Amino acid sequence: MKVIIPLAGEGKRMRPHTHSKPKPLINIAGKSSLKHILDELESHDKKGDIKISEIIFITGHLAQKIEDYVKKHYDFKTRFIEQKVRDGTAGAVRLAEKYIDEPVLIIFVDTIFEADLSIINKLKDDESGIIWAQEVEDYQRFGVMVMGKDGYMIEMVEKPDKPVSKLANIGMYFMKDYKLMYEGIKYIYDNDIRPKGEFYLTDAFGYMIKKGAKIICPTVKGWYDTGKPETFLESHKELLKKGRHKEIKTENSKIIPPVHIADDVTIKGSTVGPHVTIAKGTEIINSIVKESVIGENTKITDANLDDSIIGEECQVTGAFKHLNIGDHCVVKGAGKKNK
Numbered sequence: 001m002k003v004i005i006p007l008a009g010e011g012k013r014m015r016p017h018t019h020s021k022p023k024p025l026i027n028i029a030g031k032s033s034l035k036h037i038l039d040e041l042e043s044h045d046k047k048g049d050i051k052i053s054e055i056i057f058i059t060g061h062l063a064q065k066i067e068d069y070v071k072k073h074y075d076f077k078t079r080f081i082e083q084k085v086r087d088g089t090a091g092a093v094r095l096a097e098k099y100i101d102e103p104v105l106i107i108f109v110d111t112i113f114e115a116d117l118s119i120i121n122k123l124k125d126d127e128s129g130i131i132w133a134q135e136v137e138d139y140q141r142f143g144v145m146v147m148g149k150d151g152y153m154i155e156m157v158e159k160p161d162k163p164v165s166k167l168a169n170i171g172m173y174f175m176k177d178y179k180l181m182y183e184g185i186k187y188i189y190d191n192d193i194r195p196k197g198e199f200y201l202t203d204a205f206g207y208m209i210k211k212g213a214k215i216i217c218p219t220v221k222g223w224y225d226t227g228k229p230e231t232f233l234e235s236h237k238e239l240l241k242k243g244r245h246k247e248i249k250t251e252n253s254k255i256i257p258p259v260h261i262a263d264d265v266t267i268k269g270s271t272v273g274p275h276v277t278i279a280k281g282t283e284i285i286n287s288i289v290k291e292s293v294i295g296e297n298t299k300i301t302d303a304n305l306d307d308s309i310i311g312e313e314c315q316v317t318g319a320f321k322h323l324n325i326g327d328h329c330v331v332k333g334a335g336k337k338n339k
Contacts, residue, residue, distance in 0.1 A: 008060025088198030
């Protein structure tokens with residue numbers, strides 16, 4: 001099968017970090033969200049759950065950084081296509097059409113997932129595809145899948161007012177009948193179906209269902225949304241809980257797991273954790289840091305940080321509570337950390 005990963009967006013909700021770095025390359029729980037996804041795919045490929053022939057990346061914002069990163073870290077056969085016109089999720093997938101000649105897995109990069117991909121091999125002959133879901137209580141915030149009595153999806157409803165379903169669409173799809181999917185994409189373009197000014201892939205799936213496609217919606221083991229600071233930090237917390245805490249050399253400091261701290265980080269006179277990621281080359285001096293992500297080669301001194309995202313090569317001094325700053329920033333305050 002082939003894989004399409006659309007990641008052309010500018011990541012406006014994650015600014016200022018995305019001014020200098022593509023959103024998929026922002027560090028979360030020790031590695032980028034893109035690496036979380038590709039590592040998961042690589043693991044399933046090696047186990048034989050799936051067989052990936054090519055991964056197609058639909059790029060845009062800071063595209064060269066994405067391409068360089070993937071080629072440096074992975075041996076997959078890859079292709080990179082620039083989405084020059086940002087016309088929606090269907091537009092991104094449409095760009096890969098001429099390269100898709102077998103079933104396709106589509107993963108939007110905001111979605112770090114834990115799922116049993118071996119279910120792909122268990123599809124019945126008359127089943128067209130899979131849309132993975134997460135059961136949620138706050139269904140009003142999501143697009144949800146409504147299931148029929150036969151176990152197949154009958155429609156998608158965007159942010160419903162009534163509890164028609166609690167199965168949230170997480171942005172990961174497998175389409176065995178890829179030809180019908182592209183027929184659906186062509187249909188919505190030909191008929192100019194673009195709510196909110198964009199062409200949505202979910203409308204193509206709606207077309208498939210009207211044509212008789214049978215789509216199942218299994219739930220995932222884990223779903224971690226990294227699209228905006230609030231969900232990014234919550235996902236960071238949950239991912240750290242699943243990792244392993246290793247011993248860190250510190251001076252007069254306390255480490256409260258779970259954390260992910262690079263080997264060459266310097267920590268003196270500080271309390272770090274819980275739920276903290278600190279990248280390589282960073283120094284934490286006389287500070288309290290919790291529920292935060294700190295980038296590479298940054299220095300934190302006399303600070304009290306909570307629910308913060310700090311970029312690379314920053315200097316932070318003083319008693320701040322919440323910070324969200326990009327790379328190469330200097331922030332100075334007047335106070336000392338709270339004991």
